[in-house]
Amino acid sequence: MIEMTPSAALVVLVAVLVGTGVYLILERSLSRVIVGVALISNGINVLMLIAGGRAGGPPLIGDTATEDMSDPLPQAMVLTAIVITLGMTAFLLAMAYRSWQLNGHDEVQDDLEDRRIARRAARDELSARATDDVGSTLAEDAAATRDETAVLGSEHASRGHHAPALAADDEEAR
């Protein structure tokens, strides 16, 4: 049986890769998220290798004494995981590029609910209830929030404009 204590260097490598990846995923720009996802995935792959124990000889019967073989299963799983990550990264890149084509940026945007609340706050509908803020930060926040629907008009109006467009989408898409 080969030595099972993981090497400290590998553990540190996993920590650095995953830590950096998490930091990047928290960014708004999709290209940074992609780099982050790639880093974390590589970190997890190394973690998977650690899970298989220390490196031994190639796991081939007749080549290596069985006690010295390294565990082939994690290597197979890592290989699969690498392929999957490759596909995912390709898809994310395509999506980031499409987002850049459409919007001129590749930022992950707020969801509709968030923006609706921010807009209502901006219209002071919630100001009576917004007591937990010092000053009028909620309204300021809302005003400062990037809001791409503003280009298309207000929520209701945009839905109106979009109804035919969405229907057209469905036709295209189906």
Add this chain to the structure above:
Amino acid sequence: MTWLVALPVVLPLIGAGFALALARHPKVQVIVSVTTLTVVLAVTVVLLVHVNDGPVVLDVGSWAAPVGIALVGDRLAALLLVVSVAVTLGVLLYSLAQGIADGDEGAPVAIYHPTFLVLSAGVSNAFLAGDLFNLYVGFEILLVSSFVLITLSGTRERIRAGTIYVVVSLVSSIVFLTAIALVYAAVGTVNLAQLAIRLPEIAPGTQTVLQLMLLVAFGIKAAIFPLSAWLPDSYPTAPAPVTAVFAGLLTKVGVYAVIRTQVLLFPGGQLDELLKWAALATMVVGILGAVAQEDIKRLLSFTLVSHIGFMIWGIATSSEAGLSAAIFYVTHHITVQTSLFLIAGLIERRGGTTSLVRLGSLAKAAPLLAVLYFVPAMNLAGIPPMTGFLGKAGLVQAAAAEGGGMSYALIAGGLVTSLLTLYAITKAWNMAFWQEAPQPLPETTTPRGMVLPAAGMVVLSLFLAVVAGPLYGYTDRAAADLRSRTPYITAVLPDFERGTGESSDVAQEGERREDAEDEPEDAPLPTATEEAS
């Protein structure tokens, strides 16, 4: 007969290959995908009958279980397979009719069929996976195809919603992969049956960490509060058939994975209390979100989140009755939520919008649509004698039998959720069908080819109510199997050590070793899994 288990995974993949190759012949593509799914449906029905004699195990490539990949079809998996494939087929027919009605043969159609079939293969693979890593692969297959479907045609709205969906899904996959690595490091296997044997032997603290990580990974996919925020924003932007199949299947695969891992691998129920709180919060917060919506697709998405809570409630109730009710509820919810989204698509088509503020007068313009909406809506809210009521009644009974403050809180939460569901869904019914339309409705008709599959789904959900007795008997047996765990484990590993597969290399390694010159000892060859433990 064990090869039957592989068909629901393999056939759609082959079909997808053909569909992709025939991208330039849309009509042939249609025939390929419909035929494939029909055959798969037949296979799963046969499987459903077959697993009554015990789980069916296929050792892929004849590698004996803990070493090779095992596909396991037990009662739970077979039941969910039948329902999911039936729903997938219904949605496919609906989307075909939509395409014929629109009369377009544009580019996105070419990738729609292969992607849809791959999605079906991924769902089947997740249901049948006998080891954690294969489960991960199943998840990735269905996720990648769902990414493509949710961003179909790449419009601004869909890219925006798709970005959030993709990033959240990737994060959950990463958590899942980390959990697999840690599980392997802790016990040296990823085979579910062997994990069930080995996990109780390790330190309780480590067990809890692994259990929590798996729960978080599947919780994101199943949209359990507080990991559910991504769902109501992502799903409604996709085309109606896509939303319908997502709502019906994808979250349920997460629920299935929760059932499988929590019940099979961690039978002690250490996290039951946490799951109960999560279930209560999912039910109540989800439905409150639905009440606030004025768009029918978003409203339905929030009810979807809310009703995931019922299933988690059943899983957390530590009894066979609770688990059985949860499985019954999953079956009910797949059909009902899918039909509601299909009908929302019809409403959007007839009324030109999904905004309840702008809709109206549909009852006069499309009475059939009104009936089609009303039946599953009432089913969702849990009006007797439909399956929604039976599932909820089963949950309440199981919780009452268990007793304790938390159970009664959950019963109260469940009742409030049902009432609020009724409120939200009736509000939508009133606004879409009965109020005076603010603007005259567009002069469109709903194509019969789209109405028929939607009606078929509604009939299927009603049919489940008719066969509720046998169905409950079946889920009872499935829950008993799950909780006793031995049927699953002995089916995969008959002697708790090795599967029934051939694995000629491993089986004959004793003789081979004697032939090999440079191997002095006669110790048995450590399998990959034993070595790391």
